[in-house]
Amino acid sequence: MKRATITIDVHNEHGIVCFEDLLTELNRRHEIEADAKNEACHFILSQGHFDAYRDFNKQQQGQNINHHAACIETIAAWQRLKSRNQIGTTSGARLDPSDGRPPC
16 A cells, blocks of 8 residues: 655644644645646637547547556656657657647
8 A cells, every 4th residue: 555645734733633624735735636627628728629639538438547647658758859859840759740849
């Protein structure tokens, strides 16, 4: 089993984490994630990529994919190509044929 440690602000004079502190931290982290997803959705729509996103979702249905890990690997691969000056060139390999930016 994996374990994780988090830091939680304590709001009592005894310095003891209480349930309300945990809920506050969980809510804060949820809001960060929700804001990031809303920003990504806004980007997709504002850049006119809704059709591509819809097609992507259709391809992903029913598959058990860790999208976070896939995104990290895509960014890492993009960085490797960028460090070799292969992004944005006509002869180099590209992960995203549109503009050379990482796709996520």
